[in-house]
Amino acid sequence: MNKVQLIQQYLQEKNIDAAFITTPDNVFYLSGFRSDPHERLLGIMIFKEAEPFMICPKMEVPDAKAAGWAFEAVGHEDTENAWEIFHHTTNTRNVPLHTLAIEKSHLTVERLEALQHFFNDTKYVGLDEQLNQMRLIKSEDELKKLREAAKLADYAIEVGCNEIAEGKTEIEILSAIEAAMKAKGVYMSFDTMVLTGLNAASPHGTPGTQKVQKGDLVLFDLGVVYEGYCSDITRTVAFGEISDAQKEVYETVKRANEAAIELVKPGVLAKELDHASRKVIEDAGFGEYFTHRLGHGLGISVHEFPSVHGANEMAMQEGMVFTIEPGIYKNDTAGVRIEDDVYVTESGVEVLTSFPKELQIIQPK
Amino acid sequence: MNKVQLIQQYLQEKNIDAAFITTPDNVFYLSGFRSDPHERLLGIMIFKEAEPFMICPKMEVPDAKAAGWAFEAVGHEDTENAWEIFHHTTNTRNVPLHTLAIEKSHLTVERLEALQHFFNDTKYVGLDEQLNQMRLIKSEDELKKLREAAKLADYAIEVGCNEIAEGKTEIEILSAIEAAMKAKGVYMSFDTMVLTGLNAASPHGTPGTQKVQKGDLVLFDLGVVYEGYCSDITRTVAFGEISDAQKEVYETVKRANEAAIELVKPGVLAKELDHASRKVIEDAGFGEYFTHRLGHGLGISVHEFPSVHGANEMAMQEGMVFTIEPGIYKNDTAGVRIEDDVYVTESGVEVLTSFPKELQIIQPK
Numbered sequence: 001m002n003k004v005q006l007i008q009q010y011l012q013e014k015n016i017d018a019a020f021i022t023t024p025d026n027v028f029y030l031s032g033f034r035s036d037p038h039e040r041l042l043g044i045m046i047f048k049e050a051e052p053f054m055i056c057p058k059m060e061v062p063d064a065k066a067a068g069w070a071f072e073a074v075g076h077e078d079t080e081n082a083w084e085i086f087h088h089t090t091n092t093r094n095v096p097l098h099t100l101a102i103e104k105s106h107l108t109v110e111r112l113e114a115l116q117h118f119f120n121d122t123k124y125v126g127l128d129e130q131l132n133q134m135r136l137i138k139s140e141d142e143l144k145k146l147r148e149a150a151k152l153a154d155y156a157i158e159v160g161c162n163e164i165a166e167g168k169t170e171i172e173i174l175s176a177i178e179a180a181m182k183a184k185g186v187y188m189s190f191d192t193m194v195l196t197g198l199n200a201a202s203p204h205g206t207p208g209t210q211k212v213q214k215g216d217l218v219l220f221d222l223g224v225v226y227e228g229y230c231s232d233i234t235r236t237v238a239f240g241e242i243s244d245a246q247k248e249v250y251e252t253v254k255r256a257n258e259a260a261i262e263l264v265k266p267g268v269l270a271k272e273l274d275h276a277s278r279k280v281i282e283d284a285g286f287g288e289y290f291t292h293r294l295g296h297g298l299g300i301s302v303h304e305f306p307s308v309h310g311a312n313e314m315a316m317q318e319g320m321v322f323t324i325e326p327g328i329y330k331n332d333t334a335g336v337r338i339e340d341d342v343y344v345t346e347s348g349v350e351v352l353t354s355f356p357k358e359l360q361i362i363q364p365k
Numbered sequence: 366m367n368k369v370q371l372i373q374q375y376l377q378e379k380n381i382d383a384a385f386i387t388t389p390d391n392v393f394y395l396s397g398f399r400s401d402p403h404e405r406l407l408g409i410m411i412f413k414e415a416e417p418f419m420i421c422p423k424m425e426v427p428d429a430k431a432a433g434w435a436f437e438a439v440g441h442e443d444t445e446n447a448w449e450i451f452h453h454t455t456n457t458r459n460v461p462l463h464t465l466a467i468e469k470s471h472l473t474v475e476r477l478e479a480l481q482h483f484f485n486d487t488k489y490v491g492l493d494e495q496l497n498q499m500r501l502i503k504s505e506d507e508l509k510k511l512r513e514a515a516k517l518a519d520y521a522i523e524v525g526c527n528e529i530a531e532g533k534t535e536i537e538i539l540s541a542i543e544a545a546m547k548a549k550g551v552y553m554s555f556d557t558m559v560l561t562g563l564n565a566a567s568p569h570g571t572p573g574t575q576k577v578q579k580g581d582l583v584l585f586d587l588g589v590v591y592e593g594y595c596s597d598i599t600r601t602v603a604f605g606e607i608s609d610a611q612k613e614v615y616e617t618v619k620r621a622n623e624a625a626i627e628l629v630k631p632g633v634l635a636k637e638l639d640h641a642s643r644k645v646i647e648d649a650g651f652g653e654y655f656t657h658r659l660g661h662g663l664g665i666s667v668h669e670f671p672s673v674h675g676a677n678e679m680a681m682q683e684g685m686v687f688t689i690e691p692g693i694y695k696n697d698t699a700g701v702r703i704e705d706d707v708y709v710t711e712s713g714v715e716v717l718t719s720f721p722k723e724l725q726i727i728q729p730k
Contacts, residue, residue, distance in 0.1 A: 038668045039470075039668065039672075057657075058656060059656040059657060059694075063567070077656075078657060078658035078672065078674040078675075079658075079674050079675045079676040102474065104473065104474040104475040104478070105404075105473055105474075105475040106473055107473060107474050108469065108470055108471055108472060108473060108474070109467065109469040109470075109472050109473070109474060109477050109489075110469040110470040110491070110493070112474050113469070124474075126475075128475070171547045171548065171550060172547075172548065174547065175543070175544040175547040175548060176544070178540070178543065178544070178547075179540040179541070179543070179544050182536050182537075182539065182540040182543075183536065183537065183540060185536060185573070185574060187556065191552065202428070208550070209550060291423060291424040291442075292422075292424060292443060293443035293444075303403045303404065307404075307443065309443040309444050310443075310444045311443075311444040329424075
């Protein structure tokens with residue numbers, strides 16, 4: 001059963017007349033067609049019992065077809081009212097629309113009002129959870145792409161380490177990484193982060209013209225998109241000798257990362273992973289400096305379902321892929337984060353990212 | 366009057382109790398604080414007559430303050446219910462919330478439902494148009510940043526032209542451009558596009574491993590962000606001698622670009638600009654190959670208000686900045702687009718981008 005049929009089955013089970021899917025990531029998930037339509041209307045309408053259609057900017061119709069969308073693709077031009085075209089095409093299916101499922105976590109209020117304008121007797125229900133559930137469990141094919149994305153991320157860290165030298169700026173190093181990845185034909189899944197010294201002690205710091213100096217810890221946070229699937233890795237390495245205080249922070253984060261990974265298997269709760277990792281950091285006296293959740297789901301989106309935090313009661317299942325990324329940001333000592341992408345196997349875990357976690361010391365020349 | 370006060374004035378005029386602004390671009394516009402909180406709650410609550418506050422991830426509170434947010438900044442952690450904290454903080458202001466303005470074109474249905482859960486007697490109205498209007502007219506300070514962003518985009522095209530050589534791939538050329546820009550400390554405002562030969566005949570084509578060959582037209586579409594403000598330029602250049610048919614396409618697009626720019630001044634309608642440009646292309650017999658609108662507003666967002674298309678009756682005003690970017694995509698001949706960023710002056714136009722538009726022929730070595 002393909003993904004469109006799975007949605008149809010869901011609509012039949014729940015007695016929902018149709019589903020309108022509008023996020024570019026889910027349009028890609030269902031059709032293989034990747035597009036960023038900006039403010040223009042892009043969506044897939046799937047009926048309980050009628051032929052689905054895609055609505056997209058007219059100039060992208062051939063691309064959608066070429067990407068493998070096997071059903072009708074209706075184009076709209078900038079001068080046209082896309083919602084009228086949507087309404088008209090829906091009417092051609094000649095089915096009632098008592099209930100329509102939408103992506104409530106992404107559809108805007110304005111778009112809901114546009115739908116309500118044309119379908120004002122319709123009840124709107126959320127499809128988000130169902131789509132999240134579908135995307136949660138990765139197929140063998142998806143896993144292959146995620147493995148490859150992780151391998152490329154490992155390579156990107158290697159490139160970054162080779163670029164580290166006294167006086168080089170964060171931006172010079174990250175440019176070299178991004179150029180190397182583009183030469184391999186892949187895009188980054190988010191803006192590459194290279195932070196050196198205490199600049200790394202801000203968990204969402206911005207790379208700039210700060211220069212690497214002996215005794216710095218250098219933090220890399222990056223990922224790539226491989227055939228539509230993302231990786232996300234963080235490694236922190238030393239440039240020359242670092243202090244005992246820096247080492248203590250590093251080793252604590254490493255143990256926190258490992259403590260969570262050891263627990264990963266079907267049935268473990270998301271919050272148990274967060275707690276295990278956080279306990280290591282708290283026990284070492286750094287609790288107040290670990291200021292974010294443990295991790296997040298990973299797939300077509302670089303941040304997707306589930307959120308791995310201390311209040312999430314969700315049990316992990318075979319086929320899930322998520323990050324484990326504890327960090328300590330102590331602005332008088334060091335900023336360290338170590339992040340892996342993990343896949344839940346039948347009985348345990350496969351860690352997709354494999355760049356070494358033993359403290360790497362880059363020797364100044 | 367600062368921007369927060371302007372919103373307060375608007376709320377007083379319209380008798381709206383408060384406004385909740387949640388798009389990262391508008392949070393930046395109002396506070397100077399640039400953040401991408403992913404799915405986490407980030408917003409600015411401005412009351413008609415009480416102290417505003419920002420709600421953001423806890424770890425970003427110091428960054429928001431450092432960026433210049435002068436009012437209360439309330440943090441939330443991943444384990445907390447951010448909406449409860451929002452509700453609580455709002456209540457401390459002790460003002461009724463009969464009417465709340467939201468960004469309907471960005472706020473999700475899920476977030477509206479979260480608001481409705483806590484404020485269920487409140488009427489929700491749109492703030493989008495007011496924010497669009499405020500951002501539409503650029504201040505002298507904003508114009509300075511846009512000029513600088515455009516200058517950097519010109520430079521990026523120059524870098525790209527210098528990189529063109531027989532057998533180089535699109536990705537190699539765009540990597541060199543992006544590295545050069547990062548070395549200058551600026552990020553691209555969107556994924557750089559370098560398309561060669563007939564690959565450029567798709568208006569939303571993707572750069573890949575296609576190699577530049579003699580007789581190709583090479584299309585660059587790129588932009589940078591300078592201190593929060595975007596540029597967006599497209600140039601198409603020839604590598605070696607091109608055919609008369611290619612030249613005809615190029616010269617038609619150039620005339621179409623110039624025809625619109627000539628008309629720019631306060632009072633001209635958006636649709637008149639589109640029509641003028643489109644008429645040149647239609648008269649040359651290429652009408653069916655110009656498949657998109659003429660342009661879009663430019664500022665903090667690379668695509669912002671207004672949309673410059675053939676059905677937009679809006680009159681242009683002094684202080685507006687937008688793109689003019691006609692194109693012809695004829696998949697047996699050539700893909701050409703020429704895009705400039707323009708500023709509406711008191712009596713005419715200032716073209717911010719200045720890379721030459723006379724056909725540039727890069728000579729093969």
